[in-house]
Amino acid sequence: MxxxxxxxxxxxxxxxxxxxxxxxxxxxxxxxxxxxxxxxxxxxxxxxxxxxxxxxxxxxxxxxxxxxxxxxxxxxxxxxxxxxxxxxxxxxxxxxxxxxxxxxxxxxxxxxxxxxxxxxxxxxxxxWVHHPRTKMMKEKLQENILGELRRVTSAISFCWDEIPLQNIRLHKNLGGGSLLDMGWYCARAILWVFDELPVKVFATAKFVNEVDLNLSAILWFPDGKRASFDCGFDSCMRKWFEITGTKGVLNCNDFTRPWDLENPEFQVCDTFGNCEKLKSSTHLQEVCMIESFCDNILNNKPDDSLVNDSIRTQIICDALGESAEKEEIVIIKS
Amino acid sequence: MxxxxxxxxxxxxxxxxxxxxxxxxxxxxxxxxxxxxxxxxxxxxxxxxxxxxxxxxxxxxxxxxxxxxxxxxxxxxxxxxxxxxxxxxxxxxxxxxxxxxxxxxxxxxxxxxxxxxxxxxxxxxxxWVHHPRTKMMKEKLQENILGELRRVTSAISFCWDEIPLQNIRLHKNLGGGSLLDMGWYCARAILWVFDELPVKVFATAKFVNEVDLNLSAILWFPDGKRASFDCGFDSCMRKWFEITGTKGVLNCNDFTRPWDLENPEFQVCDTFGNCEKLKSSTHLQEVCMIESFCDNILNNKPDDSLVNDSIRTQIICDALGESAEKEEIVIIKS
CATH class of the missing domain: 3.40.50.720 (NAD(P)-binding Rossmann-like Domain)
Known part of the structure; x- marks a missing residue:
């Protein structure tokens, strides 16, 4: 070797x-x-x-x-x-x-x-950020076919039949809760689109064991851009985002993992509802993630943007968690 | 005659x-x-x-x-x-x-x-409530295939190239604003699903001329059910809702008017992402509305539920408008 x-x-x-x-x-x-x-x-x-x-x-x-x-x-x-x-x-x-x-x-x-x-x-x-589909979606966004970006809407959930109180996802001291587990993906997706921190956020949650079983959020970004999402352990499996601009909409129904691994799709629709379905190559995203991580190491080029994205996601989640506890708007200081 | x-x-x-x-x-x-x-x-x-x-x-x-x-x-x-x-x-x-x-x-x-x-x-x-598709969607909901209903998400928008300041939709004293114009549909859709008033609401808006150019909202319903929507005059045309239960999701991408009048569709998806596309008959909804209204008159059976729905929609919109102005939660007294 x-x-x-x-x-x-x-x-x-x-x-x-x-x-x-x-x-x-x-x-x-x-x-x-x-x-x-x-x-x-x-x-x-x-x-x-x-x-x-x-x-x-x-x-x-x-x-x-x-x-x-x-x-x-x-x-x-x-x-x-x-x-x-x-x-x-x-x-x-x-x-x-x-x-x-x-x-x-x-x-x-x-x-x-x-x-x-x-x-x-x-x-x-x-x-998901390492899947070739993600790069393809980013290229579409950069082609500016959506016009000025206005908002991102996202939802990630799955449903337990019964709430498993022993599960670490329901223990606050272990870092449980739907926000950190699933909202993390939504926050990252929103960051991935806007590439800047929100100026303020609002969230509400249903708490069980002091842990959020679900959460709904609104995020305000500079220039009037906005995002909203919901996540939770108590609704049917969903994993979508919708990116809306002045001239078009980009939809991905399974951004965290394609429903069908052989068909990593997304679609771009215009203001008349005409949609173009696009399909990327079918690499396994977990392999892409490992290879990308190793490439950076082997080429001695650590990618700071990755850490930066994690930290910004954490800033957003911290603010959302605080907001959900108070049910009040939380300002994010830049 | x-x-x-x-x-x-x-x-x-x-x-x-x-x-x-x-x-x-x-x-x-x-x-x-x-x-x-x-x-x-x-x-x-x-x-x-x-x-x-x-x-x-x-x-x-x-x-x-x-x-x-x-x-x-x-x-x-x-x-x-x-x-x-x-x-x-x-x-x-x-x-x-x-x-x-x-x-x-x-x-x-x-x-x-x-x-x-x-x-x-x-x-x-x-x-849209008079379109045969709407009745068909209601029947699906009543078949209980979604499990317990958890939330509704909706979006309605269109985009002006330039903001037409003369348009009555931008005059507060004439009843302008995206909430009353488009949010009315979202609020009605949410009511149509849950058939009860929210207990409280939160909204935020971008104001032009004292009128909301767009608005994002969260609505809390009894038993932890929730809804959210956004509407606006500043984003690409959208007119969808998503109804989420514990076991399934019902999506309609054009509930206020089918993109293709010949294909009034919606789809029901399970927790594995398997979706069934359903299609209703193709009656023109405005004709259905008139015929339904006239039927009630001719049969001397005024339908109180219609007035009741309008009044409840107005209660929701009033609360959302107040919330958007204050950017605070507004409680709805039952």
């Missing part, structure tokens, strides 16, 4: 999302999966054999101490992201951290600082 | 929307168009000959005094709706009044009272 061409990965924790990302690391052309760590030696070892990972570690710190590992993926609960990202950075590892990046923007900035200081890359685990 | 089988119509004013409705009256099986009134004798007479209407009147009151007229359609600016609806009711005429019904709910209730006292029917000019 040509070490100059691959990044050697370790994974901290055996959460379910780690399975998908481990496969992506194994499939990526410039990555190899070297180790898995769990708080339980046995769990790590079982996982390693199931997913064909050479090394297993009974403590996260052990994995971080391994000089054969260049980068780590952190699928731990949000409340542990800062601690382990910073420890990984201090151990000289690049960090791909599952979203939400952190519990709040202070943590997020500490993580970014630690990575910057140690010369390692930090990125959150939002996959 | 069998007088027991037709309602004889007059129109108060020659606004552009009157052209479409006059054609609908002429096409409806149980209606005939007898007269047109304008403040100008000449304008009325020219209009009458162009649209083949037997009688023309140089004053609205003259038309109301004609015993050969059973019902009037009022396409005047909103600020004149109360005055002329009440005068028409006192003259014993049934009233189809263009939306928004009134400037505020006090006016709306005075209009409803005057019609009730004089034994005439009152209805607002929202056409």
């Amino acid at each position: 040509d070490k100059t061409r691959t990044v050697r990965w370790g994974i901290l924790g055996t959460a379910r999302i780690a399975e998908k990302v481990s496969v992506a690391i194994q499939q990526a052309s410039n990555a190899e999966l070297k180790g898995i760590a769990s708080r339980s030696t046995e769990k790590a070892s079982v996982w390693a054999s199931e997913f064909k990972v050479p090394a297993s570690y009974g403590h996260y710190q052990e994995l971080l101490a391994d000089p054969e590992i260049d980068a780590v993926y952190i699928p731990l609960p949000p409340s542990l992201h800062a601690e382990w990202t910073i420890k990984a950075a201090e151990a000289g590892k690049h960090v791909l951290c599952e979203k939400p990046l952190a519990m709040d923007v202070n943590e997020a900035k500490m993580m970014a600082d630690a990575c910057s200081k140690n010369g390692v890359q930090l990125m959150d685990g939002v996959m | 069998d007088k027991t089988r037709t309602v004889r119509w007059g129109i108060l004013g020659t606004a552009r929307i009157a052209e479409k409705v006059s054609v609908a009256i002429q096409q409806a099986s149980n209606a005939e168009l007898k007269g047109i009134a304008s403040r100008s004798t000449e304008k009325a007479s020219v209009w009458a000959s162009e649209f083949k209407v037997p009688a023309s009147y140089g004053h609205y009151q003259e038309l109301l005094a004609d015993p050969e007229i059973d019902a009037v359609y009022i396409p005047l600016p909103p600020s004149l709706h109360a005055e002329w609806t009440i005068k028409a009711a006192e003259a014993g005429k049934h009233v189809l009044c263009e939306k928004p019904l009134a400037m505020d709910v006090n006016e709306a209730k005075m209009m409803a009272d005057a019609c009730s006292k004089n034994g005439v029917q009152l209805m607002d000019g929202v056409m």
Whole structure:
């Protein structure tokens, strides 16, 4: 294996999302999966054999101490992201951290600082931005066919049959709640369109266990642009956004992951309702994410815009969370 | 002509929307168009000959005094709706009044009272609720395939190239603004789904000339149900709603008027993104509206639910307008 061409990965924790990302690391052309760590030696070892990972570690710190590992993926609960990202950075590892990046923007900035200081890359685990469809949609936006951009509307939800009170998504101290879990995607999508922070936000939520089971939001941007979204664990699966300009509308019905992986589509409609359906290539977005992350490392060109996007997403989510608790408008200081 | 089988119509004013409705009256099986009134004798007479209407009147009151007229359609600016609806009711005429019904709910209730006292029917000019597609969508909702209803999202907009400051839609004293013009449809759609008033609302708007050029809103309903919409004169044409339940989503991309009149469609999707496209019959909704209105009269069964829907829509719009001015939540007292 040509070490100059691959990044050697370790994974901290055996959460379910780690399975998908481990496969992506194994499939990526410039990555190899070297180790898995769990708080339980046995769990790590079982996982390693199931997913064909050479090394297993009974403590996260052990994995971080391994000089054969260049980068780590952190699928731990949000409340542990800062601690382990910073420890990984201090151990000289690049960090791909599952979203939400952190519990709040202070943590997020500490993580970014630690990575910057140690010369390692930090990125959150939002996959859809790495799908070729996303680039294609951005190109359409840049062609200016929508006219002046006015607003983004988005919705992401799924529905539990019964509320699983044990689920970490329903524990405030672990970083639960629909805003950080799903609203993170909506906020990122809105940022991806407008590429600037809102000036103020308003949100309302239904709380269970002090955690938002759902949330609806309005975001005000400079020049009168606006966005709104809803997210939640209590409505049928949705994952769409609509970008509206003066002359056209761009719709994507499944931006976080295509309903049909073979048909990553979106459509652009004009003011008469005439729509053009566009289809991108069908790369797996999790593999694209890993390859893009590794490319930056191998070419020694860390992409600051990725950290910046994570931090801005966190700023928006912090403000939305505060607004939802008070049910009042929250100003975002620039 | 069998007088027991037709309602004889007059129109108060020659606004552009009157052209479409006059054609609908002429096409409806149980209606005939007898007269047109304008403040100008000449304008009325020219209009009458162009649209083949037997009688023309140089004053609205003259038309109301004609015993050969059973019902009037009022396409005047909103600020004149109360005055002329009440005068028409006192003259014993049934009233189809263009939306928004009134400037505020006090006016709306005075209009409803005057019609009730004089034994005439009152209805607002929202056409889409009379389209056969609407009944078909309601049946789908009642089949309970969406599970428990959670939320409605809606958007209605069109875009002026330049803001026409002379347009009555931009004059506050005439009843202008995107909320009353287009938000009226969104509010009605939300009411049509939930069939109850929200408990509170929040709205924000961009004001020009003291009139809302656009507006974004969140509405809270009993049992945690929620709705949101945006409307405006400054974004590409849109006219959709999405109804979300725990198990499914119903989408209609053109509920106020099908993009393609020959294809009045909507779709129902499940939680896996499997969608069924449904198509209704293709009746012209303005003709359906007139025929339904006339049926009620001819069968001597005035439909109170129609007035009730208008008044509830007005209550919602009043609260949204107040909220948008203050940018604060407004409670709706039941």
